[in-house]
Amino acid sequence: MGRATRMTRLESGAGPVHIARLGGYYKLHPYRHAHAWIGNTKGLCDWMVQQGLPASRVFQIYNFVDPPRLQPPERVAMLRNALEIPTDAWVLLTAGRFVPVKGHVHLLEALSRLPVTIAERPLYLVLLGDGVLGPKLMAQAGQTGLNKRIVWAGWQSDPTPYYQLADLVVFPSHEEETLGNVILEAWAWSRPLVTSRFRGAREIVHHGEDAWCVPCAHGPALAQGIEQVLRDPRLRAAMVARGQRRVRKEFGRRVIMDRYLALYRELTGR
Numbered sequence: 001m002g003r004a005t006r007m008t009r010l011e012s013g014a015g016p017v018h019i020a021r022l023g024g025y026y027k028l029h030p031y032r033h034a035h036a037w038i039g040n041t042k043g044l045c046d047w048m049v050q051q052g053l054p055a056s057r058v059f060q061i062y063n064f065v066d067p068p069r070l071q072p073p074e075r076v077a078m079l080r081n082a083l084e085i086p087t088d089a090w091v092l093l094t095a096g097r098f099v100p101v102k103g104h105v106h107l108l109e110a111l112s113r114l115p116v117t118i119a120e121r122p123l124y125l126v127l128l129g130d131g132v133l134g135p136k137l138m139a140q141a142g143q144t145g146l147n148k149r150i151v152w153a154g155w156q157s158d159p160t161p162y163y164q165l166a167d168l169v170v171f172p173s174h175e176e177e178t179l180g181n182v183i184l185e186a187w188a189w190s191r192p193l194v195t196s197r198f199r200g201a202r203e204i205v206h207h208g209e210d211a212w213c214v215p216c217a218h219g220p221a222l223a224q225g226i227e228q229v230l231r232d233p234r235l236r237a238a239m240v241a242r243g244q245r246r247v248r249k250e251f252g253r254r255v256i257m258d259r260y261l262a263l264y265r266e267l268t269g270r
Contacts, residue, residue, distance in 0.1 A: 091168075192211075
C-alpha cells in the first residue's frame with residue numbers, strides 16, 4: 001500500500017519482491033522504486049504504463065467484496081423507525097464521502113425532480129457519509145425543500161443494516177472515480193443499482209443487465225433512471241440476479257485472493 005511502499009526500499013534481483021498496489025490515479029513518484037505494480041482497474045493499469053512503468057510488471061486485480069452479514073429483521077425495523085422512515089417508503093441509499101467526485105450534488109438535484117411518491121410509495125434518500133461538502137449539500141437540500149425526504153445518517157463504521165434497509169442503491173460519481181466499491185456492495189447485498197457512467201463503472205458494469213447507467217453529472221437523467229428502475233420490478237429482479245452472479249464469479253474474496261496468490265507465485269518463481 002501507499003505508505004508502506006514509500007518506506008520500503010529493496011534491491012532488485014533475487015530475494016523479496018516489492019509489489020505496490022494502487023487504487024487511484026496517484027502521483028507515481030513514491031511508487032516507481034517498486035519491482036511490480038498492481039492496479040485495481042484496467043484503466044488504471046493502462047495509465048500507469050502510459051506514465052512510464054514497464055507493461056510487463058504492471059498487473060490488474062479488481063477489489064473484492066465479502067458476502068453480506070444479514071442483520072435480524074427486528075434490527076432493520078428498529079433502524080427504519082429510528083430514522084423516521086415510513087414502513088411503505090422506498091429507501092434510496094448512497095454511500096461515500098461528501099467530496100466533489102462522489103456527485104452528491106446531482107443526486108440531490110435528481111431527488112428534487114422526482115415525484116414525492118412512486119407507485120404510491122413515498123420516496124426517501126439515506127446518505128451515508130460525511131465530508132467537506134456536508135454544509136453545502138445540506139444547504140442545497142434546504143433550498144429545494146428536500147429535508148423531509150432525506151436522512152443524513154453520517155459516517156457509519158458498520159453500514160450493513162443500511163444496505164439491508166435499502167430498496168435501491170444510487171452511485172452518482174463523476175468521471176474521476178477509479179472503481180467504486182459501492183457497485184460491488186450493491187451486487188453483494190442483492191440491491192438494484194443506478195450508477196453514473198464514470199470510468200470505473202464503464203469497465204465493470206453492463207447497462208440494463210446488472211445496473212442502470214446514466215451520464216455523469218446529469219441530474220435529470222439520474223432522476224429518470226431512478227424512477228424507471230423503481231417502476232419496473234422485473235428489471236430490478238433481473239439486475240439483482242446478474243449482480244449476484246458477477247460477485248460470485250468475479251469479485252468474491254476467494255476469487256481475488258487466488259489471483260493475488262497466482263501473481264505472487266509468478267513473480268517469486270515459487
